[in-house]
Amino acid sequence: MSSERPRADDADAERIESERVETETTDAETPESDFDRDDPRYYLNRELGELEFQKRVLAEATDERNPLLERVKFLAIFTTNMDEFFRKRVGGLKQQIAAGVSERTPDGRTPREQWEAIHETARPMFERQTDCYHETVRPALADAGIRILDYDDLSAGERRDLRGYFESSVLPTLTPLTFDPAHPFPHISNLSLSLGVLTREDPDDDLTFSRVKVPQNRPRLVRVGGDPDGDAAASGREDRFVLLEDVIADNLDLLFPNVEIVDYSTFRVTRNAEVGRDEEVAEDLIEMIEEVLEERRFATVVRLEIEDDAHPKVREILADKLGVGDREVFERRGPLAFRDFDSLLDLDRPELKLDSWSPKPHPRLADAGASADGGDIFAEIRDDDVLVHHPYHSFTGTVQQFLDAAAHDPDVLAIKAAIYRTASDSKVVETLIEAARNGKQVAVMVELKARFDEENNLEWAKKLEAEGIHVAYGTIGYKTHTKTSLVVRDEGEGVQLYSHVGTGNYHSETAKKYEDLGLLTADRDVGQDLVKLFNYFTGHSLHEQYRELLVAPGNMRERFVEKIRNEAECARRGEDARIVAKMNRLEDPEIVAELYEASMAGVDIHLVVRDICRLRPGLEGVSENIDVYSVVGRFLEHSRIYHFENDDPGYYVGSADWMTRNLDNRVEAVTPIEDPRLRERLDCVLATILSDNRNRWAMNADGSYDRIRPAEGEEVRNAQEIFMREAEETLRQRDGSR
Incomplete structure (x- = not known):
């Protein structure tokens, strides 16, 4: 090497x-070579290290060696990643600051010092993202026949058509929320894109603030000169779009009739995701998770993004009512948030994308599912261990096949699996349900505390329990992050254990995008170690010694x-x-x-x-x-x-x-x-x-x-x-x- x-x-x-x-x-x-492992100079800050990674993600959007729509994808990924970073990491730091925590990290920083350094580092990163879009990506899209238009670029006829679309398909979904003596300041939901609108009835009246939420169930990129609700794949000679917030802004008179529209601007709020409960005193973990999900909706605001030309009164009202200081306000040239722009990847423009990739069957398992009972795959694993490498090897043709075979094999006695994240339409969970219906003993560890997947996992846990499957909801004090499954099979001369130990989740969709490894083995020591581990999930006693596994x-x-x-x-x-x-x-x-x-x-x-x-x-x-x-x-x-x-x-x-x-x-x-x-x-x-x-x-x-x-x-x-x-x-x- x-x-x-x-x-x-x-x-x-x-x-x-x-x-x-x-x-x-x-x-x-x-530092000098006289090494002191407690010296903070030897350690980098984890939060700033995360931002360095996001710089590398953003660099993919600016790298002209990448196909154009791949660059758009990385613009969207950068937005999503930074949203999560502010929700989780900045939110946690803000909580520590409010609680008066002054403990220093290994690199010697207090929570406040980290919080300040994050904002200093992140601000130019957002500016770079905006510049990338306006100076390189958007012009390149236009050159390729994909035009994201300003409203000034539209003809009078196109504006009339979009006004009709607004009246029929958008206006009925909107709910203007006004803030005045008769109406309290509205709740601004996390990561929602909104318009802050200033109106008045008479020229001498004070300005009135209203919030209009841009609906998330309408396309953010509205097609011009075709079906506005059509998906991005409906490609013509030229693909022309306007932003949904611009359509709303140009037709505010229909939402606020008989008043003067003085000004409007888009803004976006990020709320803290670090809402927690004391597990030791929680009587019901399911109830605790449901409460956490509810409280996140109303959690502390950690970032306000607002257009850089916003009216000062809009900025003042939002900052005051949301409780954010100047450092937490990010004034940006619109559009705000590029996560919806990945819909452009649905366009039929292969010359602007990377060559498509379909994961391949593992050569040793390609025919292993041929027998009706799935016995071939167990024979293959029994002969020699199998190493699978996703997304180069198909998840469906390896791990899913392993579980499918176990669910239908009459000789399989039991299946156990630990699920941290899985797809919303998880074939893995459906297979486990089918196994239980086929008379197998099935035990599933579903981690309810998998951040941002709690709701999905909670739904699956309830479905599994409804089928009589043994379900564990996690362990007090620990998140269960292991990616393991175990199949117990009666093979005449005794019971054989088949194990899967992986680096990635049992998630068929991310397995097409994430690089991961997994071992399928009939090694009895590995199997016995997993027996101990799964007994801990459903019991309460954790073994400290294992034959093979590092646990x-x-x-x-x-x-x-x-x-x-x-x-x-x-x-x-x-x-x-x-x-x-x-x-x-x-x-x-x-x-x-x-x-x-x-x-x-x-x-x-x-x-x-x-x-x-x-x-x-x-x-x-x-x-x-x-x-x-x-x-x-x-x-x-x-x-x-x-x-x-x-x-x-x-x-x-x-x-x-x-x-x-x-x-x-x-x-x-x-x-x-x-x-x-x-x-x-x-x-x-x-x-x-x-x-x-x-x-x-x-x-x-x-x-x-x-x-x-x-x-x-x-x-x-x-x-x-x-x-x-x-x-x-x-x-x-x-x-x-x-």
Whole structure:
């Protein structure tokens, strides 16, 4: 596996350097080699690390190498991600500030200092998103025949047509809410787009404020010159749209007759999602979750977005009544929020998109569902472990097939599954219901505290219980984040256990967009470990020792620390030592300190961390042997892989990141990979990612990142495209050999 770090393109590096916000320790403050693991200078801030990741997401929207509609997609993703960040992280900090919390993070910041740094960092990011849309993306869309028009661009006839559409299809859905002595200030729902309208009856009257919510059940991009309600796929010679808020604004006289429309502007409110309850005193977890969902609707406002040309009175009223200070008000050139713009991806414009991708059957499981009872898949797993790699391998043809076979196989006695997130029309849950109807013992752990999926999971839990299925709703004090399932099968000579341990959720839709790994195995030790784990879900006693699995909050932290220290000891003895780890986030200070000490001992460490990373690579005398990379591409990198050179078996995959919450406060499972063929495959996966010069970014000691580009004359290596080609080629070779 190559450890060479490709250089960033000089021009690109200069651009990144010029945009860098000075929020972290400068080079002049680099710690000395006398390492003190409690020194805050050795740690980066997790919130600012998250914003660095969002900068990389936004960079995909500005990257002209990406097809145009792919860039639009990343504009929408950036909006969605930042909405969630403000709801969760900024909301939590605001609560801490209000409670007078002054405890410092490992990097030495109080909640208020973090809150201030976030706003200072985020403001230019939003400006960059707006500039990207107006200066590059929107003109490029127009050049491609996709025009997002201002109302001034419309002909009189087009305005008449849209007025008719407004009267028939939009006006009946609107409810103007006026704020005056007779009407209290209206509730502004979370993330809803609204118009703030100022009116008066006579020129000498005071201005009256009204809120008009832009309906979310009407298309945000309204087609001009065709069916306004038509979906974006109804493409003609030229696709022309106006924004729904502009249609409403141009027809406010129908909503407010016989008064003067003085001014209007769009605005948007973000509310805190950190509404919690004390689980220890909650008599009913279901009731608690339902209360949390209700309270989120009325939670504290953490951000107000408003058009930069808004009337001062609109801004004043909103800021006052929503309780936000100047720092929390983001004045932006419209449009506000680009999440709805991803509807443009439905246009039939393949030349403006990436080539479509359909996940392929796993070559070993392509025919395994041929028997009526599904026995073939169990025989295949019994012969050798199977490693599945989504979205290159089909979720339907692997994990779903495994569960479907179990549901219909007469020899299967029981199925157990842990569900953290699943689709709203989950085939997995329907399969478990079908299994129960077929007489199987079915037990399901449904995590009701999976943030923003609570309502969906609550509905599924009720349906499962209605079928007589054993349902556990989570565990007191811990979120259940493990992605595991277990099938118990009577095979004549005894009961055989078949296990799935994965890095991703049992979610058929995200499995097409998220990169994840999963192990299907008949290893009895893994199966017995899962028996212990599922007994904890439905009981109350948590085992601390397991035969094979690394389980949090049991043995996982201890085992990971042991493996890191073992590499350090090998390096001190002059032996080759290496750690390669891929994860979503590296946040736990203890693990960071262990990695620093391993680096100082001479261990060669390569980390692929998608977003948050507290560790500073490249510090002289401390982390010179550590490289940190991040990959941002068409698929969300979501798998967790851990490799320790001098460990046996040395490779592990599972649900846990190296975060304090994963190691101490969640139920997680990571499995060793015993099969030499699968270990070789994981080594290839890691090597391919570390050779990527298209989607990979290299982290600097100050927490910023430089994009890696091919050197002159070097071929472009896109790891995700390589895996796609390999999946196609492997299947082709299999079919050709039959």
